[in-house]
Amino acid sequence: MEGLTFERQCRTLYSEGYFIAQGDERIGRVDLHYGSSIVYGTLIVHSEMSDDDINDLIEQIDEELVLTADVERDDFQVTVYQGKELGFYSDDYFDEDEEDGEGEEDE
16 A cells, blocks of 8 residues: 555554554554564554455555564464544543543432
């Protein structure tokens, strides 16, 4: 697939998460988890894609992200989901709800 960019959102000792964009449009996300000899990927695409496009995307993720991570691997296993992002939630989000009186039970 042409014109793809990967923007790292998070990184730990054994994992990374990236937003996937094509031009200005975010088309998905991939989370990579590095095991001792296997790299596990969870790929979420926001719209329907052909099998060929999914295969091309996985190949590009492998070439640009996995193989450049300096982690030896025997296999790259990817689970693919299709869906849309519903929101982003964090402690700050829930703290704001409590300050606004939402989420509190009547006593």
